[in-house]
Amino acid sequence: MVVRVLVDRITLLEPSIRAVGRLNLPETLEIFDSHFPRFAVFPGSLILQALVELAAAVVRDANQPTWELNSANEIRFRRYVRPGDELELWVERVDGPDHGGAVFRARAVVDETPMMTIRRLELIATKPNEPADA
Amino acid sequence: MPFHAVDRIDAYEPGVSLQARKLTSAREDYWRPSGDGLAMPAELVLESLLQAASWLVVLSTDAPRCGALPVSIERVSTHHRVVPGDVLSLKVRFDQFDEETVVCSGQATVGDRAVFDLAAAILILTPLELVVDPADLMRRLARMRRDPSAERPGAAAGDRLSLLGPS
Numbered sequence: 001m002v003v004r005v006l007v008d009r010i011t012l013l014e015p016s017i018r019a020v021g022r023l024n025l026p027e028t029l030e031i032f033d034s035h036f037p038r039f040a041v042f043p044g045s046l047i048l049q050a051l052v053e054l055a056a057a058v059v060r061d062a063n064q065p066t067w068e069l070n071s072a073n074e075i076r077f078r079r080y081v082r083p084g085d086e087l088e089l090w091v092e093r094v095d096g097p098d099h100g101g102a103v104f105r106a107r108a109v110v111d112e113t114p115m116m117t118i119r120r121l122e123l124i125a126t127k128p129n130e131p132a133d134a
Numbered sequence: 135m136p137f138h139a140v141d142r143i144d145a146y147e148p149g150v151s152l153q154a155r156k157l158t159s160a161r162e163d164y165w166r167p168s169g170d171g172l173a174m175p176a177e178l179v180l181e182s183l184l185q186a187a188s189w190l191v192v193l194s195t196d197a198p199r200c201g202a203l204p205v206s207i208e209r210v211s212t213h214h215r216v217v218p219g220d221v222l223s224l225k226v227r228f229d230q231f232d233e234e235t236v237v238c239s240g241q242a243t244v245g246d247r248a249v250f251d252l253a254a255a256i257l258i259l260t261p262l263e264l265v266v267d268p269a270d271l272m273r274r275l276a277r278m279r280r281d282p283s284a285e286r287p288g289a290a291a292g293d294r295l296s297l298l299g300p301s
Contacts, residue, residue: 034136036265043137044204045184049177068168069176071211077204126169 006050007089010057016093021054023047023087023108032083042081047089047116048072051106055091055123059102064125070101074119085110091121101125139182140224143189143278151227152190154278156182156242160218174216179250180207183240184257186224191236191259192275194228205235208254213247220244226252234259 012020025042032040048069056067081087088109095103102125106118139156146152158174165172184204216222226240236257242250262268 031137034138037267037270038263039265041203043181045177045181048180049175052175052177066168068173069210069212071209072207073209075207075210077206080203 005053006046007053007057010054013057015061016059018090018092019054019058021050021057021089023050023089025081025083025085025087027083029083040083042083042085042087044075044077044081044116047081047087047108048075048118050087051089051091051104051108051116051118051121052123054089055093055102055104055106055121058091058093058104059123059125066126067102067123068126070122070124072118072121074117076117077115078117079110079113079115081108081110081115085115087115094120095122137181138274139178139185140189141278142280143193143275146190146193148190148194149228149231151225152186152193154186154189154224154226156222156224158216158218158220158222165218168215172218174220176210176212176216176250179212179216179222179242180210180252182222182224183226183242183250183252184255186240187226187228187236187238187255187257189275189278190226190228190238191257192262192271194231195259203260204255204257206256207252209251210253211251212249213251214244214249216242216244216249222249229254 006023007021008024009022010019011022035041035043052069059067091104091106093102094105102123104121106121107114108116140154141157142155144153144155164175164178166175223243226238228236228238230237238255240252241248
């Protein structure tokens with residue numbers, strides 16, 4: 001697996017509100033060798049991971065520097081994302097100020113065509129001194 | 135490194151359910167900071183469950199097919215972190231299974247602790263030969279099922295029937 005930071009560039013960032021990012025998928029990415037050898041497709045799970053990364057950038061601050069996926073509802077994969085695609089990622093916060101986590105609406109598009117949409121993407125802050133399995 | 139998110143298939147019932155494992159290693163390169171240490175991105179646990187469901191499709195159809203292409207997921211949720219060295223136990227079951235689509239659900243656990251849930255994922259069945267070399271896939275399947283006779287050099291798709299007996 002070759003998966004590190006996925007988002008190549010954040011092109012718009014309005015803290016606590018929304019962000020737009022870019023994920024380029026050149027033919028050189030090693031993942032296309034195995035997913036799949038005869039029909040290269042960028043995995044939807046990694047698009048989800050990129051959207052979570054971007055959403056985390058929206059809510060990250062000095063008090064809560066790291067956020068992670070808590071849940072996602074109504075994920076739709078509308079088209080295959082292929083080598084050579086320039087994926088634009090959009091996340092917009094939709095929860096109220098009293099919500100414990102951070103809830104977003106999210107989508108990934110190529111040339112204005114939706115490739116993947118998520119109706120409800122919820123992140124939670126990672127607490128540095130409180131491992132999730134405690 | 136290949137994008138392979140399932141390492142072992144422990145048991146399955148064609149068309150019904152499958153139990154598999156994903157071994158994690160500190161030498162893999164997907165770890166990211168989380169809390170006091172490193173954690174596996176939850177999205178990769180989802181990938182493991184989707185790949186487990188795809189293996190169940192392969193093991194459930196006469197004409198080899200691959201259900202590796204999801205079209206929608208109703209809900210995913212995380213419960214605990216996966217840390218280097220954990221062994222993910224993957225359990226998937228088909229809620230619905232026909233000639234064209236599969237609706238499946240699943241859960242990943244580490245020990246007796248649930249770490250991730252997948253509900254109502256819809257996968258479209260795709261002819262295997264369009265996406266992978268069926269012979270390569272069958273060799274990998276034999277390896278994951280710890281089938282020494284089927285894993286010999288030269289074992290190919292023609293050996294498939296000998297590989298697919300229920301475990």
